[in-house]
Amino acid sequence: MRLRLSGTSGPEGWPAPRCRCASCNRAADNRRVPLRITVDDVLTLREPGADAVSAPPSGYTVEVTPYGTRVEGPGGGRLLLARPDAPADPPAPGGADADGPGEDSDSRASGDGPDPGAPRHRVDVAIVDVGASPAAIGALRRAGAVAKSTAVLAVGGDHRVHSPAEFDRRARLWGASAPSDGQELWCPPSAWPPERAHGPHRVLVTGGARSGKSAEAERRLLGEAEVTYLATGPSPAGDAADEQWARRVEQHRARRPSWWKTEESPDAAAVLREARGAVLFDCVGTWLAGAMEDCGLWQERPPADAEDRLQARLDELLQVWRQCPAYVVAVTNEVGSGVVPPTVSGGLFRDWLGRANQLLAAESEEVVLATAGRVLELH
Incomplete structure (x- = not known):
């Protein structure tokens, strides 16, 4: 699936209209509009929830899960627009998604397609509104929805953070990328996600x-x-x-x-x-x-x-x-x-x-x- 991120900011945009704060002044040279993701030019995502997508086109599966809105494309790529309050618990034993541990057991699959041995609730790309809740990334990793091979995209930046540079720094700390408006990406990702610090x-x-x-x-x-x-x-x-x-x-x-x-x-x-x-x-x-x-x-x-x-x-x-x-x-x-x-x-x-x-x-x-x-x- 080809993802076009037409907008990557929080709900007011960055800079926010008529706002004169220092953060919005710093963002003036790289304006961002509220979150909007287009998948293969056939469906659009703006926020996770039951009304995020209506009548998905043929070949695409759209499912509202406890972790957010999950999209699977014709080629098997799996995308998650995460909920800010995504649970840290893995799916219940015996449930539809109960099929394995979290990221510690994950290995990066060879080839360009999805890993056939990955748990069903694990995704290739996760889009997380870190302006609303950066802890959602940790919750998704704990639940097993995000693995080492999952590309995490940090969106939702706005004047809650003191500068775009600081937003990018925080994203790197969490092993995420901070895309710009208009950027196109692939699901599954065409490159491995950025490394984050691990022990020791x-x-x-x-x-x-x-x-x-x-x-x-x-x-x-x-x-x-x-x-x-x-x-x-x-x-x-x-x-x-x-x-x-x-x-x-x-x-x-x-x-x-x-x-x-x-x-x-x-x-x-x-x-x-x-x-x-x-x-x-x-x-x-x-x-x-x-x-x-x-x-x-x-x-x-x-x-x-x-x-x-x-x-x-x-x-x-x-x-x-x-x-x-x-x-x-x-x-x-x-x-x-x-x-x-x-x-x-x-x-x-x-x-x-x-x-x-x-x-x-x-x-x-x-x-x-x-x-x-x-x-x-x-x-």
Whole structure:
């Protein structure tokens, strides 16, 4: 099937009419109109749902599924216009689509046609409105509808993202392409989809308070089928007096996809040692604060071997970080950019965290700095 993407933006277009925001100004040189896909010049898709296509032409099958509108062409190519709320669960056992695991077992078929051994609900091209829900990519991968050989097209860009360049960057993080208006593509795809990071791969995201570092770390893993969220800070249930911390934890939980697994543990090394899939480690600073407390460094008179014990903890974490087979994104803090800490304990924490950040960065494939909600790659 030949796909013509006449429009690729969100519902208002990009730039939006009469909008003067910075994002729309940046998009003025490459205007995009609301989503519109033509298949072989015989049918048109605008949004997933029961009314997306009426009376499909002969030789084409159009089916409304829980994952979105699925089109199969005469040559067997399979296209999905995904629902933003696509479920992360695979089809029920025994159902029409129950025929195999997700992407981990997929191999790229040889030849130009569809893989005859692929599950029925798996598609060759998935079009996902990432402006509405980027997590839909991860849900489709978890459900098995999107595999390694599936070309994912990220559409729905508009002024919810601060620039077209940022939209393209996010699409690449999720292993997707961000097509332009007027672009033509094939289903099955004529080229393999872009690679995304897989384990073993380590990313360190650093930044100051409220810099957007946690949001960036979470964003990087929205396209993953299996994610463990490693929370190293104190449990809000065990610290009822700190209502601000409890609210902050709840905000983080609310923006994570429902299928992500949460591990609350101060022993980051133990969790990373057994990790598979993808892991979000949030964060190195809270892990270090807990380790310093366990070693007695917060006491007025720390034990003589306190720093040696802390160094052993850090060495263990580094060793596991170096050998971890998972795709790991870790959040850390930049605490050396402000005033000199007024207390001895504050200075000690700053020095140890700066040391830990340098050592973890040296063992990471990627290091990025978040500031004011923007992201800068550090080389």
